[in-house]
Amino acid sequence: MTKPRIAVLGCGYWGANHVRTLKGLGVLHAVSDANAARAEGFGVEHDCLAIDPCELFRRDDVDAVVMALPPQFHAENAIRAVEGGKDVLVEKPIALTVADAQRAVDTAARHGRIFMTGHVLRFHPAFERLKELIEAGELGEVKYIHSHRLGLGKFHTENDALWDLAPHDLSMILAITGQAPCEVRGEGAAVLDRLSDFAHLHMLFPSGLRSHLFASRLNPYRERRLTVVGTKAMAVFDDVEQWERKLAFYRHEIWQDSGQWLATTNEPTYIPVEGGMPLTRELQHFLHCIETREAPRTSGEEGVSVLRILTGGTVMHS
Template structure:
C-alpha cells in the first residue's frame, strides 16, 4: 500500500485525511496551522510533519494537496523532484505557466500526476460514459452543465474558478479533446468579482458545450446533460435516490419536405450504485501508483481546465 502525506488539513483536506486513513494509505499530515494539524493527526493516529521532511523520507510515496491553489505548483515541483507522486485538488494552479510546469515536472520525474476532478469519478458520471460508449445517445452534439447556489464567497476565487472546474472536467471527459473555442459572459453582483457566468465551448468534432455557474442563486441546481442524435441523458445530482439520479430520454427529430417531426419517450431511470466519489477517486490514485498508469483525470486535464478558466475570465 503506498503511503501518502496530506498537505492541507482545512475544509476539504480533512476529508483527504479521513479517506486515506480509511484506505490504509495515510502517512502523515502537513499544515501551516500547527494546532489544526495536531488535532487532525491525533484523530487518525499519524504524525504532523513539515514539507521538507516529507520530501526527504523514502517511506512516503506520494502527497495529496488541498492547499490554496497559488501554492500547488511550487509544492508539486518539489514533490516530483523528490520522486513523489502528486494528487492536486482543483484548480491545480491559477495560471497556465504554473500548471504546465507541474505537468512537465511529473513527466520528467516519471511520476503519477492526478487532478482532483472528483465528479469524473462519480458513479452517476460513470453510468453516463457507459451510455455514450454503448451508443445509446448516438452522436454527441451538445453538453450542458448547471451549478447554481448561494455562496461560497472567497477573497481569491470568483464563482468561475471555484465552481466551473467540476463542469469543465466533465465536458472534457465526454469530448475526449480540447476545445477549439472558448467564450464567456461573466456577471458581477457583489464586489466586482464574477458571481455568475456562462461559458461556451466548441470542439473540432462539432460538439458544443455550455456551463452556467452562479454563487448568487436563490435556488440550488446541480444538473449535467448530454444531448445526442438518438437520446439525451440528464444527471440530477440533487436527487437523493441513486436509482433516479440519471435519466435517459430517447427522442427522434427529423424533417420531411420541410416539415419537422419529433417525438420523445418517457424518461428511463438508469440505476446507479451508491458510492463515495472521494473514496473512489483516491483509490484510483492509489491504483495508478501501484500499476504505474495514467489517471483518468491526469495532470493534463487539470492543465486544460486552467487554460479554459484563463480564457473565460482570466
C-alpha cells in the same frame, strides 16, 4: 504489496475529507498544514504524524502527497513533491496559470512520478455509467452538452464562481468530447465584490459539438446537472437527485415533415447506478496508479486543459 504511505498537505474543508477518506482506506500516514495547531489536531484525531510543510517533501516515509491548498500554492508544492520522489494528487485548479501548471506536470514526467488532478466527479458512478452509454452509441452522435452548477455560498478570497465550480463540469465535458474546444466565450458578473459570482461559458469543439456551462454561487437552490444531447437520445446526470434517479435517459424521435421539425417526447428511463462515494473511488484510483504506475484517468494534462479553457477564452466581466 505494502500499501503506499500518503500524506495530506492542506487540512482545510476539502483536505479534511481527504484525511478521513484516506484513513478509512488504511493509507493515511501524515498530515501537514501551514497552521501547525490544525495539523496537530488532525494528527491526534486520526492517529497519524503531523509534519511541518517544510519537512514533508524530504521524508523517506512518505510515498505520495494529496494537495488541497489554495490554488496559487499548488504548482510550487507539486514541483517540490515530485522532485522529492513523491507521487501527487493535486486538487483543482492545479495552478492559476497554464505555464505554472504545465511546468509542474512536466516536472513530474521528468522524475517519473504520478501526477493526478482532483476532478472528483469523473469518478462518480452516475457519470461513469453515462460515459459508458455514450461510448456504446446509445445516444447516437453527441451534438450538445450543457451543465448547471448552482448554489449559495463558498465565497473564496481568490477564486470566483467560474474557477471554483466550473472545473468539475469542464473535466466531464472534456472526457465526453475527447477534444479541446476551438472557441471559448464567457461572461462573468461580480455582484458582491470584485470576484464573479456568476459565470457563463460557451464552447465550440472541432467536431461541431457545442457546449454551455452556467456556474453561480448566488442561487437560492442547488443544481448539479449535466445534460447530454445526442441524435438518438438525451441523458441527464443530476447529482441532486436520489441515487435511483441520478441518471435519466430520454429516447426521442426528431424528424422533418414539409419543412418543419417535429419531435415526440418520452418519459425518462432511470438507469441503475451502483452506489459509491466519488472521493473514495478517486483515491482508490490514485492508489492503483501508485502501485501499477499507470497514467491516471484524470491526468495532469487534463488539469492543464481545464486551465486553458478557464484562462484562454474571451471572458467579459461586469
